[in-house]
Amino acid sequence: MARLPNPQLAQQWRERLERFAHSELTIAEFCELEGYLSASFYQWRRKLRSGELRKAPAFVPVDFNPSDLEGGAQRGVEIDLPGGAIVKVPVGATMAEQRQLIEAVVQATSAEVGS
Structure with a gap:
């Protein structure tokens, strides 16, 4: 079953990557401090940079009778x-x-x- 992007999780990773950018730590040090695997860091950075997780509306209005x-x-x-x-x-x-x-x-x- 295909999974839908989770906007809250994507936002958490945007915030995490922003903290990393200002941290002066290596990726390994940052991930250890935050409690995440480096592989997750690289995966999310790639997804967010590539626009793979474009923000989509949470709801699409539908009118019908x-x-x-x-x-x-x-x-x-x-x-x-x-x-x-x-x-x-x-x-x-x-x-x-x-x-x-x-x-x-x-x-x-x-x-x-x-x-």
């Missing part, structure tokens, strides 16, 4: 996410329930990406 969807009124809505996850919004879900569902998906994907 469920009655326009094939069978939407009976089934609810399914959203296929990158990486294979599927979000199912049940018919008649309240705004609070929809919010809980979205928060659960964000939390689950953030935990998976950060691991």
